[in-house]
Amino acid sequence: xxxxxxxxxxxxxxxxxxxxxxxxxxxLAWLLFYFKLAYVKTRDSIWLEAYTFWVKIFALTFxxxxxxxxxxxxxxxxxxxxxxxxxxNVAGPLLxxxxxxAFFLESVFLGIMxxxxxxxxxxxxTVATFLVAFGTMLSAFWILVLNSWMQTPVGFEMxxxxxxxxSWLEILSSPSLLPRFLHMTVASFLTASxxxxxxxxxxxxxxxxxxxxxxxxxxxxxxxxxxxxxxLFLGDIHGLNTLKxxxxxxxxxxxxxxxxxxxxxxxxxxxxEKERKNTFEIGIPSGASLILKHHTDGIVPGLNEYKDNxxxxxxxxxxxxxxxxxxxxxxxxxxxxxxxxxxxxELPPFLIKAMVGMTFSGWIATVAGWYVSEVGRQPWLxxxxxxxxxxxxxxxxxxxxxxxxxxxxxxxxxTISYILLLFYLARRADQRGLRxxxxxxxxxxxxxxxxxx
Amino acid sequence: xxxFSQPDQWLPLVFAALMGLSILIYVILDxxxxxxxxxxAMSEQQEKDVMIxxxxxxxxxxxxxxxxxxxxxxxxxxxxxxxxLEALYIPVALMLLGLILRGVAFEFRxxxxxxxxxxxxxxxxxxxxxxxxxxxxxxGLYIMGLEYKVETILFASLTSICLTLxxxxxxxxxxxxxxxxxxxxxxxxxAQGSLSFIVIGILAVSTASPLVSDRxxxxxxxxxxxxxxxxxxxxxxxxxxxxxxLLKSLPQENDRWCWGPFVGAVGLFTLxxxxxxxxxxxxxxxxxxxxxxxxxxxxxxxxxxxxxxxVLPAILGYTFYSYKVFFGKTRELRYD
Numbered sequence: 001x002x003x004x005x006x007x008x009x010x011x012x013x014x015x016x017x018x019x020x021x022x023x024x025x026x027x028l029a030w031l032l033f034y035f036k037l038a039y040v041k042t043r044d045s046i047w048l049e050a051y052t053f054w055v056k057i058f059a060l061t062f063x064x065x066x067x068x069x070x071x072x073x074x075x076x077x078x079x080x081x082x083x084x085x086x087x088x089n090v091a092g093p094l095l096x097x098x099x100x101x102a103f104f105l106e107s108v109f110l111g112i113m114x115x116x117x118x119x120x121x122x123x124x125x126t127v128a129t130f131l132v133a134f135g136t137m138l139s140a141f142w143i144l145v146l147n148s149w150m151q152t153p154v155g156f157e158m159x160x161x162x163x164x165x166x167s168w169l170e171i172l173s174s175p176s177l178l179p180r181f182l183h184m185t186v187a188s189f190l191t192a193s194x195x196x197x198x199x200x201x202x203x204x205x206x207x208x209x210x211x212x213x214x215x216x217x218x219x220x221x222x223x224x225x226x227x228x229x230x231x232l233f234l235g236d237i238h239g240l241n242t243l244k245x246x247x248x249x250x251x252x253x254x255x256x257x258x259x260x261x262x263x264x265x266x267x268x269x270x271x272x273e274k275e276r277k278n279t280f281e282i283g284i285p286s287g288a289s290l291i292l293k294h295h296t297d298g299i300v301p302g303l304n305e306y307k308d309n310x311x312x313x314x315x316x317x318x319x320x321x322x323x324x325x326x327x328x329x330x331x332x333x334x335x336x337x338x339x340x341x342x343x344x345x346e347l348p349p350f351l352i353k354a355m356v357g358m359t360f361s362g363w364i365a366t367v368a369g370w371y372v373s374e375v376g377r378q379p380w381l382x383x384x385x386x387x388x389x390x391x392x393x394x395x396x397x398x399x400x401x402x403x404x405x406x407x408x409x410x411x412x413x414x415t416i417s418y419i420l421l422l423f424y425l426a427r428r429a430d431q432r433g434l435r436x437x438x439x440x441x442x443x444x445x446x447x448x449x450x451x452x453x
Numbered sequence: 454x455x456x457f458s459q460p461d462q463w464l465p466l467v468f469a470a471l472m473g474l475s476i477l478i479y480v481i482l483d484x485x486x487x488x489x490x491x492x493x494a495m496s497e498q499q500e501k502d503v504m505i506x507x508x509x510x511x512x513x514x515x516x517x518x519x520x521x522x523x524x525x526x527x528x529x530x531x532x533x534x535x536x537x538l539e540a541l542y543i544p545v546a547l548m549l550l551g552l553i554l555r556g557v558a559f560e561f562r563x564x565x566x567x568x569x570x571x572x573x574x575x576x577x578x579x580x581x582x583x584x585x586x587x588x589x590x591x592x593g594l595y596i597m598g599l600e601y602k603v604e605t606i607l608f609a610s611l612t613s614i615c616l617t618l619x620x621x622x623x624x625x626x627x628x629x630x631x632x633x634x635x636x637x638x639x640x641x642x643x644a645q646g647s648l649s650f651i652v653i654g655i656l657a658v659s660t661a662s663p664l665v666s667d668r669x670x671x672x673x674x675x676x677x678x679x680x681x682x683x684x685x686x687x688x689x690x691x692x693x694x695x696x697x698x699l700l701k702s703l704p705q706e707n708d709r710w711c712w713g714p715f716v717g718a719v720g721l722f723t724l725x726x727x728x729x730x731x732x733x734x735x736x737x738x739x740x741x742x743x744x745x746x747x748x749x750x751x752x753x754x755x756x757x758x759x760x761x762x763x764v765l766p767a768i769l770g771y772t773f774y775s776y777k778v779f780f781g782k783t784r785e786l787r788y789d
Contacts, residue, residue, distance in 0.1 A: 060560040066513060067556035071549045073520050076527055078542050081535025084527055089753040092528030096757045099524045100764040103517045108768075108775050111510030119778050164750055393539050403546040410550060414557055421564055 003397040004389055007079045010404040014071055015374070016367055017411040021065035023366045026140055026185065027192025028058050029133035031219070036129050040122065049212035054196070057422060059114050064418060066107070071407070079400070080381075082391030087163045087382055090156055090171060091146055098142035106135030137185065144184060148177040150382045151373070152245045163385065175245055179238040180373075186231045187369065190330065191362025193227060196220035198359025199426045201352045206427050221341065221355070224334035232327055236291070242376075243292055246383060247301035248310035249376035253320040254288045255281075255313065259305050261297035263288040268321070271313040276304060311378040319371035326365040333358055360419065460755065465748035467758065468529035469737065472522055477726045479518035481623065481719055486512045488624015490555055490581025491617065492643055493574060500636045501574060505559065507631040507783040512559065514772060516552070529754060532747040533737040540599040541591050548587035555580030582617070589616030596662060596729070598739040608661055615654030622647040623722065626714035629703060631783045637711075641703045644714055648700065652693055655725065659686070662732065668740065669732045682731070689724045692717055 032054055039047035073095075076084060084091060112120060112128040120128070155170030156163045165171065197220025203213045243250045251257075255269045255278055265287020269278040289298035303310050337351045347355075381388040486508040493501055526534045538545055554576050562573035593609030594601075625647060628640035663670035672678060696717040699710060735743040748754065 056564065060557075060564065063513070063556050063560045066516065067553040070516065070520055070552055073523055073527070074538060074545055074549060077523070077534040077538030078545055081532070081539065084531035084534060088528065088531035089750045092531065092749055093753055093756045093760075095524055096528045097760055099517070099521050100760055100768070103520060104514065104764075104768045104772070107514040107517045108771050110513055111775050112778060115510045116778055162750075165753060165756075168756065393535065395539060395542055399542060403542070406546065406550060410553060414553070417557075417561065421561065424566065425564060 003395065003400055004392050006397055006400040006404055007392050007395070008388065010400060010407060011072075011075055011079065012374075013404065013408050013411060014068065014075060015370070017407075017415065018065065018068035018072060019366060019370055020363050020415065021061050021068065022136065022140065023188045023191045023362060024195055025058060025061045025065055026133075026136045026188035027190070028054065028061065028195070029129075029136045030189075031192060031196065032058055033126075033129045033133045036126050040126060046210075046212040046215050049210065050216050053212075053425075054216070055114065056425060057199075059110075060418065060421065062106075062110060064414065068411075079393050079395065080391045081393050082386065083381060086161065086386045086391070087150075087156075089165055090149060090153075090163055093168075094142055094146040094149075094171075098139055102135045102139035102142060106132050106139065109135070140184060140188070141181060144181050145172060145174070145177060147373075148174045148180050151180075151377055152176040153382055153385055158385070163382075176238075176241050179234065179241045183231070183234045183238045183369075186227055186234055187362065187366045190224060190227045190231055191366055193220045193223035194330065194334075194355075194358050194362050195360070197224060197355050198357075199422060201347075201355035202359070202423060203426050204347075205349075205352055205356060208427070217355075218341070221334060221338050224330060225338040228327065228330040228334055232331065235324075235327070240292065243301075246376070248303065248306040249316065249372075250292065251301050251303045251306065252311050252313045252316040252376060253372060254292075254300060255317045256288065256300050256302050257304050258302040259299060260302065261289055261299050262286045263298075263300040265291065269317070271317050273313050309379065311376045316372055316376045319368040319375065323365050323368035323372060326361055326368070330358070330361060330365070460751040461748070462745070464751050464754045464758070465529070465744040468525060468748065468754060469734075469744045471761065472525040472529065473726070473730050475518050475522040475525060477723060479515070479522055480726070481722050482511070482515035482518060484620045484722065485623045485627040485715075485718075486515055487555075487581045487585050488620040488622065489627060490577055490624075491585060491621050492624055492628070492640075493578040493581070495643070496636070496639070500639075503632055503636060503783055504628065505563070507628065509559075510775065510779045512556075514775070516556070528757060529749055530737050530744060530747045531749060533742055533744075536738050536742065537595070537599065541594060544587045544591050544594070548584050548591070551580045551583030551585075551587060553580070555584065585617040585620045586613045589613035592616060592729075595739065596658075596732075597665060598741075604665065608665065611654070611657055611661070615651065615658060618647045618650045618654060619718075619722065622651055623715065623718040626718045630712050630715045631781075633704075633708065633782055637704055641700055645700050648693070648696060651721070655689065659728075666739075672732060682728075685724055685728050689721060692720050692724070696721075 032051060035047050035051040035054065038044075039051060109128040109131040112125065113132050116128065117125050149171055152175045153163075154174050155165060155167040157166050158164075197217050200213050200217035200220060203209070204217065239250065239253075242253075254263065255266050255271045256263050257276055257278070262285070264281070264283035264285050266278070266281055266283040269281040269283070271277075272279050286296040288300050290296055292298060292300055303313065333351075333354050337347060337355060340351060341347055377383060379387050379389070381391050489504050489508050493504065496504060523534070526537070558573045558577035558580055562570055562577060565573060590609045590613040593612030594605060596612070597605035597608055622644055625640045625643035629637055629644060632640065663673050673682060696714060699713045699717070703710065703714070705711075733739060735745060737744045737747065
């Protein structure tokens, strides 16, 4: 492989690994804040138990996000020096504000949130929990401002090949920011909802029933049932936005080669970029025209209009179907389970198992969605301004291959360890969860509760 | 003032200073928790839990200073960022591996089945060691102008070991301050051991730097610079001498002076840092690029500067608050 492809694979591997953890921690942080508020208000121990169990998983998730995030901040320099050279005047302040306003806030108050429960007044601990949740969301906001600007750049002018800012207001309200931010935030809430309901279902399955487990299962399920259709709607809005500003991405998502009307909604196809056609297709006639243009003979842009200027078709096309497929499965399972639970007051084993199966479904949908968005931006790094190929460093392919394999091995090992550990924590949680509570009541404080965390 | 009417003159300097400050804060803060990680190799199981508990609430925020430092380099001097990080590609990658390992090991070791706990303890130690060695190596190569030659690599290996021992020293000093009993006595021994090597290290780096770089030689050994610089070695010697005597007397009754070694270590780190920073100014890529040649557009830097001036006091404020919350001996964390 060429150095460029390896550098791209390395960044893709890094961002794939990274996105797994914020996509849980943003939603989970707000859920923890909710558990804490509910406990303060009701003094019911089910909320404290839910908080103590999930805060451990939050701490682990947060750490995974931090270490993979640090790696990314270095890769800008090591592998993509052209990015900052060209658009640093825009990207720099946005990244700077992310570090200054979000990273420090989350990391400092995380210490108080995790270890300070008996060292600060209760109200301060609740505020710390809130600030961590707020920080995770603020961090997502800044990075999505930058990402949205890279997709739909505005508010700048080019002087001698370098972007100079003309209006920060425009950059802070670039056309794709709102749909992207909502889509990503809801993705995180969905991921956290399925995680919570999945792990809680697993605890039921392992006969570790406690009232608290039942509560978190219900909360996860209700949130999943509410957010999954909302996400479908937000995805549609985001898609229409992309149609307006990055039509070639839509063409790749739909697998549509020629600009025309009555374009079918392809359920499955095998796009062939050499022959510039699909070798196999199953679709709903005029479906894509209907969704994108709201009438059957609506004209949908085709890839042939953007020769040499459209993303690789296959990854975008397939990733889009995986994302939508998982999304529809989320709606189906959460609605069926919520309905059955509401009617019968309990879940049959097959639905409990289905919930367990969906534990990490949010990851699949989120990663697939990121591929649609980011691979779909190619060949541009910054749409119409900077090509990815022009931003790469001159590091030889062998060296990148070396670091890439090192990262990939580490990432895979850690992701597997993370998943196994979550299920392990769930299995032993009933005794442990109760013990933590006793420890706190006995005022033994941080040192021992640290062992349990 | 004429100076302030020319933002392209003073903004690079301000940002270089801010970046330097975050590097210094990072080296001190993450230095002690990296040092504690390295000292894992020499401690008992029970002690490990106390050691971890002493850095638990802080390590994450400590590492954020690294993100800020590299972020400021990226933002204010993008071209230099590319040049430096490209030249240091392999050590950066290895350092990141170390940071990943220790960051997650911290969490995993406390949660996995007992069977695997030791494996993650090992990972925590290895990660801390690898990170420290790589940072020292990068520092050495940077001082040597980012060139790979036999003598530069030898020098970098030397700084690699020195910085690691520096981290061990500040880590041991942290433990003297935060623990008591057997662990504290052990920490005093660790501090004494690493201090003697630090003296050798500082001497070696101070001798090698001017010999290898003519520019640094002329910056150190000409009048009047030599007079302005004189306090650096003078204060460093006094500090080392003071630390040496203090460590011999620790632990004292009522745990007096338990904070002394840590404060001394901060002083030594600061003095060494000033020495290095002075030697390089105005270069950001040694011998190749000055801070004035590669700074970002003044209007963008202004936007960050305003934010920094508004936010930095808040960051320092709540960081201070967090240290106050977790003030005192780690074992005495009882809530009465």
